[in-house]
Amino acid sequence: MLGVQKVSSAPERVxxxxxxxxxxxxxxxxxxEVRSAGLWEYPVGRLALRKGTTKAVKLAxxxxxxxxxxxxxxxRNVAGRLDITLPNQPxxxxQGFVTTLKTDSGKRFDTDMATILRATDGPFLSTIASVRTTTRNSLVRALADQVNDIxxxxxxxxxxxxxxxxxxVLVQETTASKLAPQEVTPPPPVPGQPQVVLTPPATSTLSPSPSAG
Structure with missing residues (x-):
């Protein structure tokens, strides 16, 4: 299985x-990265449904x-077909973002939630575009299309x-990160641990799996 540790020295290496x-x-x-993003944004979404003070925050x-x-x-579908090991934790x-939002309340929660997520999702759009335009794998390309829309x-x-x-948001997006690699890399899954599955809401209308193209 291909590991979760990022190797940024040779991103184009096959x-x-x-x-x-x-x-x-x-x-x-x-x-x-798609899997890791979901592992923290999904619980934040559930927090927003419970703690949000406005209809707009709850809708988000x-x-x-x-x-x-x-x-x-x-x-998870793409990873299984490409033999990629996925993390079970962000x-x-x-994890620090989630901890912050768990301790927030009222309007502070609303503002922090909107700002933190916007500051992380904005730069991710650049990553999606880069992968979409350079990948030669049809499964990754289809996944990038789906991720971009969402x-x-x-x-x-x-x-x-x-x-x-x-x-x-602008400060966070334009300031070089000083975090160590291990701070921004999800830990590998514990051997034998069941894979965490994020359950869709009963009202979901989104397709779960990208086409191979």
């Missing part, structure tokens, strides 16, 4: 040649839960809350 096309390190890291929570459950199913940095939707509903602190 690490497998399945029938769906050559798989690079960047492709592998992208599938892992609905979109987060529905969208991340769909992407989780898609990333990165330490992402992340754009999440950015839209977050901005419509009217609570995003764009000044803070």
């Amino acid at each position: 690490i497998a040649t399945p029938a769906t096309g050559p798989l690079t390190e960047a492709d592998r890291d992208f599938v892992v 929570g609905e979109h987060l839960v529905d969208g991340q459950a769909s992407l989780d199913a898609a990333s 990165s330490p940095q992402q 992340v754009l939707d999440h950015v839209d509903v977050l901005e419509k809350t009217g609570l995003v602190d764009f000044g803070q």
Whole structure:
């Protein structure tokens, strides 16, 4: 199984040649990143449904839960077909976001939720575009299309809350990260541990699996 540890030194290096096309390190890291994003944004969406003080924040929570459950199913499907090991926990940095929002309440929760998610989803759009335009694997390409649609939707509903602190978002997006690699890399799954599955809401209308193209 291909590991979850990111290897940024050679993103274009081909690490497998399945029938769906050559798989690079960047492709592998992208599938892992999609899974990792869902592992923290999904519980934040559920927090928004419970703690949000406005209809717009609760609506954003609905979109987060529905969208991340769909992407989780898609990333697990792609990973299984490409022999990629997925994490069962988000990165330490992402776990920190969840911890912060768990302790927040009232309007502070609403503002922090909208700003933190907008600050992370914005740069992810650049990653999606890069993978979509460079990958030679049809499964990864289809996954990138699906992720792009859902992340754009999440950015839209977050901005419509009217609570995003764009000044803070700009600082986070333009300041080089000083975090160590282990802080932004999800830990590998514990051997024998069942794979965590993000359950879609009963009202979900999103497709869980991308086409091979």
